[in-house]
Amino acid sequence: MKRTILVIDDDIDLVEIIRLTLENEGYGVIDAQNGARGLELARERKPDLILLDVMMGEIDEGFQVAYELRKGDNTRDIPIIMLTAVADQTGYAFDPEKDSDFLPVDEYLEKPVSPRRLVDLVRKHLPPTI
Amino acid sequence: MERRTAGAVAQTVPEPIASESAHFVSADSLRLRSDWFNRMRWIAAVGMVAASLLAVEFGGVVLPRLPILLTATVLLAMNTVYTLRNRRVPAVDIRAELRVVKLQMVLDLLLLTVLLGFSGGVENPFHFVYIIHVLLAGLLFKGGEIHRMSLLAGLLFTAEVLGEATGLVPHHHLSSGPEMSRDWRFVASGLAAFWLVLVACAYLSASIMRHNRTIKDDLVVRQQQLMAADKAKIDFFRYVSHEVKTPVVTAQSAVEAVLAVAGADMAEKPRDLLRRTVERLRQATEIVQGLSDLTRGPLHQGQDVRDVNLNRLVATLLDGQQTLVESRRLRVEVRLPAEDVLLRASETMVDKVLGNLISNAVRYNRDGGRLIVEMHDLGDAVRVSVADEGIGIRPEDLGRIFDEFYRTPEAKAASTLGTGLGLPIVKRFIEQMGGEIAVTSEPGRGSTFTATLRRS
Numbered sequence: 319m320k321r322t323i324l325v326i327d328d329d330i331d332l333v334e335i336i337r338l339t340l341e342n343e344g345y346g347v348i349d350a351q352n353g354a355r356g357l358e359l360a361r362e363r364k365p366d367l368i369l370l371d372v373m374m375g376e377i378d379e380g381f382q383v384a385y386e387l388r389k390g391d392n393t394r395d396i397p398i399i400m401l402t403a404v405a406d407q408t409g410y411a412f413d414p415e416k417d418s419d420f421l422p423v424d425e426y427l428e429k430p431v432s433p434r435r436l437v438d439l440v441r442k443h444l445p446p447t448i
Numbered sequence: 449m450e451r452r453t454a455g456a457v458a459q460t461v462p463e464p465i466a467s468e469s470a471h472f473v474s475a476d477s478l479r480l481r482s483d484w485f486n487r488m489r490w491i492a493a494v495g496m497v498a499a500s501l502l503a504v505e506f507g508g509v510v511l512p513r514l515p516i517l518l519t520a521t522v523l524l525a526m527n528t529v530y531t532l533r534n535r536r537v538p539a540v541d542i543r544a545e546l547r548v549v550k551l552q553m554v555l556d557l558l559l560l561t562v563l564l565g566f567s568g569g570v571e572n573p574f575h576f577v578y579i580i581h582v583l584l585a586g587l588l589f590k591g592g593e594i595h596r597m598s599l600l601a602g603l604l605f606t607a608e609v610l611g612e613a614t615g616l617v618p619h620h621h622l623s624s625g626p627e628m629s630r631d632w633r634f635v636a637s638g639l640a641a642f643w644l645v646l647v648a649c650a651y652l653s654a655s656i657m658r659h660n661r662t663i664k665d666d667l668v669v670r671q672q673q674l675m676a677a678d679k680a681k682i683d684f685f686r687y688v689s690h691e692v693k694t695p696v697v698t699a700q701s702a703v704e705a706v707l708a709v710a711g712a713d714m715a716e717k718p719r720d721l722l723r724r725t726v727e728r729l730r731q732a733t734e735i736v737q738g739l740s741d742l743t744r745g746p747l748h749q750g751q752d753v754r755d756v757n758l759n760r761l762v763a764t765l766l767d768g769q770q771t772l773v774e775s776r777r778l779r780v781e782v783r784l785p786a787e788d789v790l791l792r793a794s795e796t797m798v799d800k801v802l803g804n805l806i807s808n809a810v811r812y813n814r815d816g817g818r819l820i821v822e823m824h825d826l827g828d829a830v831r832v833s834v835a836d837e838g839i840g841i842r843p844e845d846l847g848r849i850f851d852e853f854y855r856t857p858e859a860k861a862a863s864t865l866g867t868g869l870g871l872p873i874v875k876r877f878i879e880q881m882g883g884e885i886a887v888t889s890e891p892g893r894g895s896t897f898t899a900t901l902r903r904s
Contacts, residue, residue, distance in 0.1 A: 331698050335705045342709040403690075430697030430733065433708045 324365035326356030479539035568622035586653025598650035689740035700729035738869030813838035
């Protein structure tokens with residue numbers, strides 16, 4: 319059975335790149351272009367992993383989605399990989415260990431998204447099939 | 449072998465000069481001047497006592513020693529208070545400092561008048577010490593204040609002289625010659641000369657300082673304009689770099705994804721073309737990133753400052769170059785101190801500095817050449833040198849390699865992928881951290897870049 323990954327990102331091209339890459343690795347991909355739709359899909363479909371962009375419509379929309387996911391009974395255990403360009407824009411590099419207090423995600427993936435790095439990170443948290 | 453050292457002057461954003469100050473950048477700089485006045489006052493008080501004693505002992509002058517000594521004692525006591533205040537009260541408010549200095553100057557003028565009263569009045573040639581106070585007022589205060597201080601000096605002296613001339617104030621005759629203090633022609637000519645010099649000095653002093661202030665105000669305005677222009681430039685670069693980078697990196701990721709998914713099934717030529725496209729897009733990303741880094745130094749400085757483990761960082765950076773090192777059969781020699789060297793600095797900046805030096809040493813080395821990374825802990829600084837045995841740099845190019853976008857002909861021939869921004873970033877970041885970068889090179893034999901990273 320295919321593992322399902324939810325991609326929440328408002329950059330349609332990037333979503334398609336991620337879809338192409340991950341489907342080629344045997345994952346199923348669903349997507350949402352904003353945080354609200356992403357939360358809905360997460361609750362309805364219970365994906366095995368979520369790829370979440372930090373900055374969508376609002377500058378911290380990804381943060382808010384992460385908090386909501388961690389609050390929900392059905393979603394709190396889903397691994398989250400956060401896609402960021404924060405280091406590029408501010409010079410501040412997120413660290414999953416040090417920043418877990420205020421940002422409850424499992425990994426950070428800096429943009430530009432390298433397909434190889436993406437696959438490695440996803441595999442680390444989720445083998446392609448059960 | 450040519451050696452060139454890039455400047456070690458840290459680039460700092462200048463603070464705007466406080467507009468409320470008359471001539472001083474800050475209360476601190478006024479305090480320095482006040483300290484200087486206090487030192488002068490010690491000399492004046494001691495000189496006053498010495499001069500009166502010498503005049504009495506060796507000049508045959510009859511002077512009231514006790515009142516003069518008392519006046520000197522009062523001056524010494526007041527100066528002690530001024531000195532203690534300067535040591536104990538921090539200079540915070542420039543207006544408060546100016547008020548204190550003004551009060552001190554008024555008291556100095558009063559004491560000078562008292563002293564003249566005990567030492568000959570208009571007959572005493574030292575009455576021109578008033579003029580020195582007028583010049584000092586010119587240094588310290590704005591126009592109106594200079595004239596008020598001059599008027600006070602003139603009135604005090606005039607009152608003293610007229611008081612003696614009319615007999616209201618006792619006169620202490622300085623010489624054995626005729627007493628001049630009641631000679632109205634002498635008194636009038638003496639006062640006229642005094643007022644002439646006083647008014648001229650006040651006017652010239654105020655004019656010079658007004659001119660000086662106009663230049664300074666102009667400089668302040670220009671400085672603020674430059675700072676605003678610099679900020680606009682940085683904001684523009686940041687905006688453009690983000691807006692350009694986003695589509696470029698998306699295109700790069702898309703081509704990489706296509707190659708990863710379908711590359712194996714493609715014919716060799718189109719696959720190779722796509723690979724080259726990825727390299728070109730990566731190069732474009734690096735240029736945009738480089739421009740962004742060049743304008744973002746101060747931003748990095750304030751962020752991610754931590755104790756950077758340089759031993760570990762060098763190992764990580766070399767590890768990142770491993771594929772290229774192996775493909776070019778480079779022999780890597782690492783000479784680091786046995787104990788981890790820590791440097792408190794922006795991790796991003798140190799990473800970029802050493803990362804650029806190491807990747808250059810790999811990129812511009814010869815196949816099979818040596819790459820030597822050496823580090824010395826100097827206590828107040830850490831010196832890291834990165835040496836290669838590659839193309840080297842011609843002496844005439846050594847002065848240009850830190851210029852933005854400049855690439856030597858040899859570098860262009862060796863690699864089409866450089867951006868010409870790596871070394872400018874290295875130099876900029878090192879200077880912002882208060883360090884320096886030096887390079888020695890022999891064309892065709894290799895180069896050694898030495899970065900000195902200061903701990904302060």
